[in-house]
Amino acid sequence: MSNSLFAARGDHDAIENGTALMPRFDADGLIVAIATDATDGEVLMVAYMDAEALARTIETGEAWFYSRSRRRLWKKGEESGNVLAVSDIRIDCDQDAVVLKVTLGGDGVACHQGYRSCFYRSVPIGTAPDAELSLEPDTAMKRVKRAER
Amino acid sequence: MSNSLFAARGDHDAIENGTALMPRFDADGLIVAIATDATDGEVLMVAYMDAEALARTIETGEAWFYSRSRRRLWKKGEESGNVLAVSDIRIDCDQDAVVLKVTLGGDGVACHQGYRSCFYRSVPIGTAPDAELSLEPDTAMKRVKRAER
Numbered sequence: 001m002s003n004s005l006f007a008a009r010g011d012h013d014a015i016e017n018g019t020a021l022m023p024r025f026d027a028d029g030l031i032v033a034i035a036t037d038a039t040d041g042e043v044l045m046v047a048y049m050d051a052e053a054l055a056r057t058i059e060t061g062e063a064w065f066y067s068r069s070r071r072r073l074w075k076k077g078e079e080s081g082n083v084l085a086v087s088d089i090r091i092d093c094d095q096d097a098v099v100l101k102v103t104l105g106g107d108g109v110a111c112h113q114g115y116r117s118c119f120y121r122s123v124p125i126g127t128a129p130d131a132e133l134s135l136e137p138d139t140a141m142k143r144v145k146r147a148e149r
Numbered sequence: 150m151s152n153s154l155f156a157a158r159g160d161h162d163a164i165e166n167g168t169a170l171m172p173r174f175d176a177d178g179l180i181v182a183i184a185t186d187a188t189d190g191e192v193l194m195v196a197y198m199d200a201e202a203l204a205r206t207i208e209t210g211e212a213w214f215y216s217r218s219r220r221r222l223w224k225k226g227e228e229s230g231n232v233l234a235v236s237d238i239r240i241d242c243d244q245d246a247v248v249l250k251v252t253l254g255g256d257g258v259a260c261h262q263g264y265r266s267c268f269y270r271s272v273p274i275g276t277a278p279d280a281e282l283s284l285e286p287d288t289a290m291k292r293v294k295r296a297e298r
Contacts, residue, residue: 005277005279006278006279006280007280008280016262016296017262019270020280020282020284021282021284032181034192036190041190041191041192043192043239046181046246055277058272058277059276061275086274088274089271089272089274090192090269090271090287091271092194092260093261093262099268111241113242118246119239119240120239121168121240122237123170123238125207125210125235125237125238127208128208129155129170129208130154131155131156133155133169133170134168134169135167135168135169135170135240136168137168147165
């Protein structure tokens with residue numbers, strides 16, 4: 001499916017101030033998509049969409065992505081049950097990123113590692129990084145289930 | 150500055166379950182970075198970091214990025230005054246995306262278009278998209294100042 005699902009890219013003003021959806025897909029045909037929890041804004045996961053994944057998400061209100069590793073379209077939760085019900089889709093100023101506000105289905109796990117969010121580790125701030133830097137697990141974020149591969 | 154600021158990429162388990170920071174930079178040497186407001190979780194902007202921008206952000210607690218259009222390192226707010234004070238840096242399971250929790254300085258505007266957030270337009274959900282789709286401005290998000298170029 002091509003990019004003809006959307007308006008052609010317009011000029012700077014049309015892209016940034018207009019009301020036409022003119023997403024910019026990168027050289028691989030992808031746009032970055034950030035899923036945030038509709039209840040508290042927590043970032044759950046970051047993934048990529050091709051034109052068809054974006055179109056299906058808009059049409060169905062459930063999140064579809066394009067897997068760069070498996071090289072195929074996938075509906076989030078198609079195997080795990082952790083479907084993302086999308087209540088809002090936002091696009092940014094230059095239309096090369098989308099934010100989804102979602103309600104996480106199933107057992108409330110967005111990450112294949114079994115956590116609610118993929119962002120279960122923090123980077124300590126205040127010292128120049130080197131190979132000895134140690135990430136800090138978010139101990140408040142419990143592993144709900146075993147990791148998938 | 151090279152990627153030697155960080156540990157070399159390890160195996161799948163080390164990347165996803167370990168405590169070493171092993172960021173994956175893409176073919177252009179960049180990693181996607183999402184800035185969210187520390188107070189309410191709202192996604193303010195999405196940008197990219199090279200290894201040096203990530204290292205400076207970790208060391209200084211202020212957000213640095215790499216501008217793909219200007220092809221240079223930039224400190225967010227260096228001209229506008231809208232510095233991002235970073236209170237938390239999270240990295241995701243496969244270490245190819247970071248989330249920053251930030252306090253937005255200056256006049257509280259993250260977007261060069263003069264809005265608090267770059268995500269000031271919504272995509273309507275429920276109908277297959279076509280070139281006639283009309284984005285819905287977030288009327289609650291006021292334009293605080295004029296757009297920069």
